[in-house]
Amino acid sequence: MRVSAATLEGLFADALRGLMELVKPEYIRAQTVRVQIHVAAPDSTALLIDFLNEVLTRCHIRREIYPRAAFRSLTSTSVDAELEGHPVAGFGEDVKAVTYHEADVREHEGRWSTMLVFDI
Amino acid sequence: MEKRDLIKIHDWMWEIPRKYRWDMNVPARVYTSEAMLDSIVRDRSLDQLVNVATLPGIRKYAIAMPDVHEGYGFPIGGVAAVDAEEGVISPGGIGYDINCGVRLLRSRKTLEEIKPFLPKLAHSIAREIPSGVGRGGKSVFKGADLDRVLQGGAGRIVELGHGTADGLKAIESNGRIDRAEPKLVSDHAKERGHDQLGTIGSGNHFVEVEVVDTILDDAEARRFEIEAGQIVVLIHTGSRGLGHQVATDFIRVMTGCMPRYKITIPDRELACAPVSSPEGQQYLQAMAAAANFAFANRQMITDGIRRAWRWELGKDEPLEIVYDVAHNIAKIEEHQLDGAKAKVIVHRKGATRAFPGQPVLIPGSMGTASYLLVGLESAMRETFGSTCHGAGRVMSRMQAKREISGPELRQRLSKMGVIAEAASTKGLVEEAPEAYKDIDAVVDVVQRAGIAKKVARLRPVAVVKG
Numbered sequence: 102m103r104v105s106a107a108t109l110e111g112l113f114a115d116a117l118r119g120l121m122e123l124v125k126p127e128y129i130r131a132q133t134v135r136v137q138i139h140v141a142a143p144d145s146t147a148l149l150i151d152f153l154n155e156v157l158t159r160c161h162i163r164r165e166i167y168p169r170a171a172f173r174s175l176t177s178t179s180v181d182a183e184l185e186g187h188p189v190a191g192f193g194e195d196v197k198a199v200t201y202h203e204a205d206v207r208e209h210e211g212r213w214s215t216m217l218v219f220d221i
Numbered sequence: 222m223e224k225r226d227l228i229k230i231h232d233w234m235w236e237i238p239r240k241y242r243w244d245m246n247v248p249a250r251v252y253t254s255e256a257m258l259d260s261i262v263r264d265r266s267l268d269q270l271v272n273v274a275t276l277p278g279i280r281k282y283a284i285a286m287p288d289v290h291e292g293y294g295f296p297i298g299g300v301a302a303v304d305a306e307e308g309v310i311s312p313g314g315i316g317y318d319i320n321c322g323v324r325l326l327r328s329r330k331t332l333e334e335i336k337p338f339l340p341k342l343a344h345s346i347a348r349e350i351p352s353g354v355g356r357g358g359k360s361v362f363k364g365a366d367l368d369r370v371l372q373g374g375a376g377r378i379v380e381l382g383h384g385t386a387d388g389l390k391a392i393e394s395n396g397r398i399d400r401a402e403p404k405l406v407s408d409h410a411k412e413r414g415h416d417q418l419g420t421i422g423s424g425n426h427f428v429e430v431e432v433v434d435t436i437l438d439d440a441e442a443r444r445f446e447i448e449a450g451q452i453v454v455l456i457h458t459g460s461r462g463l464g465h466q467v468a469t470d471f472i473r474v475m476t477g478c479m480p481r482y483k484i485t486i487p488d489r490e491l492a493c494a495p496v497s498s499p500e501g502q503q504y505l506q507a508m509a510a511a512a513n514f515a516f517a518n519r520q521m522i523t524d525g526i527r528r529a530w531r532w533e534l535g536k537d538e539p540l541e542i543v544y545d546v547a548h549n550i551a552k553i554e555e556h557q558l559d560g561a562k563a564k565v566i567v568h569r570k571g572a573t574r575a576f577p578g579q580p581v582l583i584p585g586s587m588g589t590a591s592y593l594l595v596g597l598e599s600a601m602r603e604t605f606g607s608t609c610h611g612a613g614r615v616m617s618r619m620q621a622k623r624e625i626s627g628p629e630l631r632q633r634l635s636k637m638g639v640i641a642e643a644a645s646t647k648g649l650v651e652e653a654p655e656a657y658k659d660i661d662a663v664v665d666v667v668q669r670a671g672i673a674k675k676v677a678r679l680r681p682v683a684v685v686k687g
Contacts, residue, residue: 146489147476154469161462162412195423195687197465198317201472201489202293220293220317220465221424221618 105214110172112206112213113149113180120153121168121186123219124160125193134165136184145177145206149215152180153199164189196221222267224258227251233670236282237271244487245274249283252604252670257287257662260615266296272487273301278308278496280558280565284604286572287666288613288658292316294490297571297614300607303496305553305564309484310501311493312475312508314568316549317468319508320515321426321459322393323582324545325593326523328530328538331450332432332682338533339430340640343683345529346428347642350421350522352687357416360521367411368403370418374513375520375545378418383524392545393574394552396516402506406463407470414463414514419521423644423687425652426458428526429584430683431591437675441595445543445580447677454530454540455591455679456522457584459549460515467511471504496566505551505566512550519545543593544580548573548610556605567605575600575608575673585612585660586652587641587684588634592664593677600672608673609664612657621656622647640683648687 102119106112140155142148156167167186174181198220206215227235230250235258237249249270253261261267266289273295274283280302289298294313301314328335335342351358362370370377375396379386389396421428433451436442447453460467475492478500479485484493494500527540551568558565575581575596583592589612600606616624627646630653634641643649667673 142473143477143480147473151473154473158409158413158466158469162409197462198469200293200317201476201492204489218293 102217102219103214104217105212107212109145109213110175112215113152113172113175114170116149116153116217117156117170118168120157120196120199121166123194124166124196126166126189127193128190129166130188132188134186134188136167138184139181141179143178146204146215147201148178148180149206150199150201150204156184157196157199164191194221222262224262227258233666237267242271245271246276246279247274247282249274249285251285251289252666252672253287254662254666257658257666261289264291266291269294269296269488270299272491273299273314275487276301276303276309276311276491276493277484278304280304280563284607286609287663288571288609288611290613292570294488295570298609299570300572300605301568302556302565302605303568305496305566308496308566309493310496310504310551310566311491311568312468312471312504313490313492314570315468315508315551316570317465318459318549319464319467320512320547321549322515322519322545322547323584324456324519324523325543325582326454326526326540327446327543328452328454328540330452330534330538332452335452339683342529342533343430343640343642343685345533346526347685349525349529350419350428350685352421352423352644352685358419358521360418361416362418363415367415370517371403371406371510371513372401373397374516378517378520384520388542391542392516393547396520396545398509398512400506401509401513403510405503405507406467406510410463410466410470413466414461417461417463418518419525420461421458421522421687422461423648427587427684427686428522429455429587429591429681431455431679431681433677434590434680435678437677438595441674441676445593445676447543447593453543453679454526455582455584456519458518458522460511461518463514464511467507471507474500508551512547515547516545544582546573546582554605556601565605567607569607571610572607573610574606576606577601581608581673583609583611583660583664586654586657587681588637588639588654589657589660591679592660592675593679594664594667594673595676596673597671604672608667612660612663614656615658616656618651621651621653625650625653625655639681642683642685644687652686
């Protein structure tokens with residue numbers, strides 16, 4: 102999946118939304134759930150991958166999806182966010198992990214972008 | 222990389238010399254035919270193999286098997302042995318699905334005897350063995366109960382009444398890797414795996430009822446109690462969500478600790494730590510726990526298949542383990558290097574241990590064939606006792622979904638006499654025979670290269686998958 106956005110925050114938000122579409126949630130319930138998340142990493146590429154993996158793990162464990170995130174703070178080495186989402190009955194695609202393969206978060210001419218490769 | 226960058230050593234092996242790139246610590250070797258090499262150089266698997274050759278402490282060669290294809294960081298179908306004291310351990314060199322592996326069961330039935338029962342048998346197996354995305358099993362293991370599985374592997378499942386202790390002898394490492402430490406498996410990993418014992422999962426994992434199509438070595442077949450026309454059952458799965466989470470957790474740990482050990486690598490997925498470091502030792506112990514979970518999973522699945530088997534064919538019908546072998550694992554082994562015994566950590570990612578005399582199980586794609594091989598002495602000299610692990614993909618899952626029609630595939634399998642019990646048509650299409658290399662050609666290379674010998678060709682008659 103190729104992701105690009107005008108800001109680093111936009112890149113994280115769009116990558117999250119993309120991941121939540123990729124898992125193909127089944128029977129999304131109306132109930133709203135919120136989760137706090139904090140991740141630290143050596144650089145922005147590792148941070149994005151670790152952030153998405155942390156979200157994916159919670160999806161698997163809690164059977165929930167989190168398509169929306171409010172970022173309380175986001176730097177190139179840490180992210181603190183509140184995720185909002187819904188319980189689901191299951192997933193149509195088995196996304197097992199978000200890999201570092203080909204991931205490279207870069208800003209070029211005012212746009213942030215990266216490739217994301219998933220282990221399915 | 223282009224074909225001209227490789228030197229032909231003999232008809233079945235090619236070498237990428239150390240001078241190909243300044244940072245290679247050893248040359249890289251590829252077991253392949255010339256025709257297969259033409260297809261291998263089309264993806265980036267050999268560039269990834271060169272990256273593996275840069276790992277600190279790697280010994281002799283970075284090795285690719287004929288089923289090699291592009292993976293995350295390490296190529297799938299790769300072997301790397303590193304010095305057990307001076308080298309590094311890399312979770313990416315084992316893969317996300319720790320101890321993904323194969324188990325072969327032999328029955329005393331022939332195809333003719335079983336044919337009338339086959340549709341019901343396939344259905345019963347599908348009912349007993351949950352498969353598909355995120356499907357949990359019938360048993361839940363939590364807290365100390367799960368920790369005992371992580372320490373005891375297949376043996377713990379036998380203690381719980383699912384199988385017999387003598388069957389453990391027919392499993393690599395007797396179904397239990399030493400030094401497993403459940404405390405080093407994260408709560409997240411335990412939560413992902415707590416209800417997954419006894420389940421296949423999705424992707425290329427399956428249970429297949431197969432018939433022994435051809436015997437290719439009479440003496441070895443007799444030793445493994447295999448004969449033509451006999452029905453066998455092949456199980457292909459691993460450590461499910463628990464193993465994936467252990468891999469994810471430790472790739473992250475190692476990404477963070479590499480600067481402290483002044484390790485630089487050409488690909489983030491090769492994240493590693495010195496074997497002797499706390500992080501390296503912790504990964505080895507957590508990996509052993511995840512590997513034990515996978516052995517336990519295949520033991521639970523065997524129990525489910527036996528239930529289905531007895532239900533459909535009668536209570537006195539046995540299914541015995543021929544062998545169970547991992548193809549995503551790191552093992553501490555002794556090998557002969559520079560005229561002396563040396564302790565190394567052999568990373569096998571999409572590669573199978575093939576010690577002399579040991580049965581080697583090579584699953585193919587549904588609708589083609591699988592193979593029972595036997596390891597040879599020359600594998601110890603050349604490949605750290607390793608061989609190929611399967612057919613190897615030539616088509617991504619996305620491409621397969623775009624190009625192959627589900628109904629047409631089901632019809633084709635039916636015409637070939639293969640019953641398909643799949644949780645989803647999508648899962649079936651992703652694993653269509655044309656998405657894989659020719660398994661016959663792959664095993665032909667390892668036989669001709671002298672690193673394993675064909676014993677029997679197996680043909681699927683019923684496929685149960687996610």
